[in-house]
Amino acid sequence: MHSQVHAIDWQQQHLRLLDQRQLPHQQHYIDCYNAQDVADAIRDMVVRGAPAIGIAAAYGYALEALHGGDLQHAYQVLAESRPTAVNLFWALDRMVALNHSSHAELVAEARRIHSEDIAANQTMAQFGASLLGEGSHVYTHCNTGALATGGHGTALGVIRSAWQDGKLAQVFAGETRPWLQGARLTCWELMQEQIPVTLVCDGAAAHVMKQQQQQGQGIDWIIVGADRIAANGDVANKIGTYSLAVLAKHHGAKLMVVAPSSSFDLSIANGDDIVIEQRPATEVTELHGSAIAPSGCDAANPSFDVTPAELITAIVCEKGIIPAPSTEVIASLLSR
Numbered sequence: 001m002h003s004q005v006h007a008i009d010w011q012q013q014h015l016r017l018l019d020q021r022q023l024p025h026q027q028h029y030i031d032c033y034n035a036q037d038v039a040d041a042i043r044d045m046v047v048r049g050a051p052a053i054g055i056a057a058a059y060g061y062a063l064e065a066l067h068g069g070d071l072q073h074a075y076q077v078l079a080e081s082r083p084t085a086v087n088l089f090w091a092l093d094r095m096v097a098l099n100h101s102s103h104a105e106l107v108a109e110a111r112r113i114h115s116e117d118i119a120a121n122q123t124m125a126q127f128g129a130s131l132l133g134e135g136s137h138v139y140t141h142c143n144t145g146a147l148a149t150g151g152h153g154t155a156l157g158v159i160r161s162a163w164q165d166g167k168l169a170q171v172f173a174g175e176t177r178p179w180l181q182g183a184r185l186t187c188w189e190l191m192q193e194q195i196p197v198t199l200v201c202d203g204a205a206a207h208v209m210k211q212q213q214q215q216g217q218g219i220d221w222i223i224v225g226a227d228r229i230a231a232n233g234d235v236a237n238k239i240g241t242y243s244l245a246v247l248a249k250h251h252g253a254k255l256m257v258v259a260p261s262s263s264f265d266l267s268i269a270n271g272d273d274i275v276i277e278q279r280p281a282t283e284v285t286e287l288h289g290s291a292i293a294p295s296g297c298d299a300a301n302p303s304f305d306v307t308p309a310e311l312i313t314a315i316v317c318e319k320g321i322i323p324a325p326s327t328e329v330i331a332s333l334l335s336r
């Protein structure tokens with residue numbers, strides 16, 4: 001692993017979370033002592049990114065046990081924090097399965113969920129990087145790095161590993177309105193490792209792709225993460241991913257989705273049944289607490305969208321590469 005920040009730090013009796021709302025300008029930490037503290041941190045975006053949300057929730061559940069709290073209540077508040085990332089429910093279910101265990105065993109399980117995620121990221125990164133050719137131009141969206149996971153990252157893990165393999169010419173990072181995870185977090189992570197990144201405002205993606213193509217330096221791969229992958233390979237990810245998938249088709253770019261097996265939800269046949277989180281309108285109508293839209297303006301703020309499987313070139317998880325995702329291939333790979 002590299003010198004990446006620790007977004008989630010277990011401190012024996014409490015959980016320390018890097019407050020991602022304040023990045024890149026301040027590295028401020030928030031201490032959580034029970035499940036409610038962790039649920040608040042997830043809902044308020046202190047910790048975000050599907051795998052990181054799952055890991056934090058597992059620690060939140062363990063904290064409640066450690067301090068003799070009500071585990072049913074812990075499950076409930078954590079499960080209600082954010083609806084789309086299935087990793088949250090996957091991690092909580094793993095904890096509940098150990099309900100009659102000691103608090104030490106619950107803490108150990110949370111730590112296992114954390115370390116398994118880091119290992120999965122390393123494996124996926126190698127698989128994903130193997131798909132890239134020399135001198136690749138890639139485009140990513142939101143933040144899928146060390147901050148969004150146990151460490152290393154999913155899509156950003158592939159980008160990190162491809163850079164180490166000498167395969168990358170340039171990374172383009174979409175800013176990702178309204179929380180600006182791309183601008184604030186992805187550019188920060190990449191610049192710390194001197195990986196060449198150009199920040200692109202969301203509305204400029206089509207133009208940048210056309211321009212790169214005209215210059216003979218077209219985007220080879222769009223590489224993104226996932227919050228929930230349905231049985232047929234439809235992928236819910238940060239709002240704007242679907243637009244990029246459509247653009248990729250028009251501009252001859254391939255689309256790679258990188259996510260651990262904990263992001264798959266085989267109980268959902270296709271993406272239509274994935275619950276899309278709607279966040280407050282003020283996140284769109286205000287910037288840093290100042291109004292940018294007329295007072296009383298209505299705003300839609302879906303946090304995620306669903307990209308149909310047919311637009312995805314490959315899904316990469318720690319169990320392998322799924323080219324042209326379909327229900328059959330996904331079921332077969334995940335059962336290994």
Ligand SMILES: CSC[C@@H](O)[C@@H](O)C(=O)COP(=O)(O)O
Pocket residue numbers: 048049050051085141142143144145148149153154155181224225226227237238239303
């Ligand atoms: C490895 S993170 C994968 C996804 O969780 C990521 O792309 C994303 O959409 C994060 O959304 P966020 O709202 O910041 O939690």
